[in-house]
Amino acid sequence: MNTILFKAADRGTADYGWLKPNYYFSFSQYHNPGKVHFGLLRVLNDDFISGGGAFPTHPHDNMEIVTIPFTGALVHKDSTGGHGVINAGDVQIMSAGSGIQHSEANASATEPVTLFQIWVYPKVENIKPRYDQRKFDVSDRTNKWQYVVSPNEADNGLWINQDARFALTNLSAGKAISYSNAFKGNGVFLVVINGSVKVGDTTLGRRDAIGISETDNFTVTASEDAELLVIEVPMDFA
Template identity: 60%
Template sequence: MKTIFHPAADRGHANFGWLDSYHSFSFGRWYNPEKVHFGALRVLNDDIVIGGAGFGTHPHDNMEIVSIPLSGALAHKDSTGTDGLINTGDVQIMSAGSGIQHSEFNASKTDPVNFLQVWVFPKLANIKPRYDQKTYNVEDRKNKWQVVVSPDEKDGALWINQDSLFNLADLQVGKSLEYQPRFNGNGVYFFVIEGEVEIAGQTLQKRDAVGVWDTNAMEVAAKTDARILAIEVPMLKEE
């Protein structure tokens, strides 16, 4: 088993007034050569946007982009014709493929929105751009993994153009969960949204993360009530 620990305090940080953003991996003006990606996971940004503000229309290509609101709601528009809201409890994915333009604004004029934006390198390049989102029942992740993004239609999750899965779990104190990678050779990046857990002998608190690979099973043990995001991705050759 191999691991890499990313404390919350070591994340990159940018505050533009309207946007307060923490970067788990090199992004924008913040660059750390030791934190460019974890396997196919390229970006994990923890963003807070003030009321009425947001990201104007901008392009992406050949990236799988997942947004997970933690509080508040986002107003989304893109060049596929999508125009709607992404609420807390929803998960959104865009396959940017050959090229997509989109905007993301706080749906509230007064209250901030906090969301995670995650980028994963795609399996196939230049596919037709696509958009999807789904509302999940948070009760279905109590003390178990809830698959919210997957390449396997049998999971009933949002489809991703990669051998990658996103899982959410709400663990009660004293409970533990095992994670077994679905795809041979994949690693898992565990991001603690709330609470305190132990993974692979490492204690993690709110917004800490640990990447684990070269193992067939990993255990997550809750030291307090906790919410965990587990992102399974292919590992790249240099990993």
């Protein structure tokens, strides 16, 4: 098993007033040649959006974009006609495909939104743009993986144009959980949303992450109650 550690304190940061992002990988004005991507995972931004904050309409193409809010609500509009409010507990995916325009805005004028926005390179380029979102029952991820994004129908997640899978768990202190890859040879980027866990001899705290490759199975043990996200992606570009 090969691992690479991404400590929360080492992330790139910025302060745009209404937006305070933390970057796990090079993005916008933050560039770290050692942290450009993990396999086909290109972007993981941990965003704080102040009340009234908004991303104006902007374009994307040929990227699978997943949004996972933790607090607050985000209003989404795009050129496919997609329009909705993404709340904590929801997961949204947008296949930018051949090209899409979209905007995102804090639904509240006063309360902040916190979220992860994640970009994965697509399996097939220039598909028709698409948008989907769903509310997931948080109780269904207690001490087990809840698959929220996957191309496999049996996982009951939002469909993604890639051999990739996203899963969430709320792991109780002292509990251990194993993760097995959906696709042989993929790598997994594990993020501690809250709490503390151990992977092998490595201790991870809040917002720490670890990239795991060259294995199709690993185990995580919670040192305290923990909320985790795994992002499984191919490691090589086709």
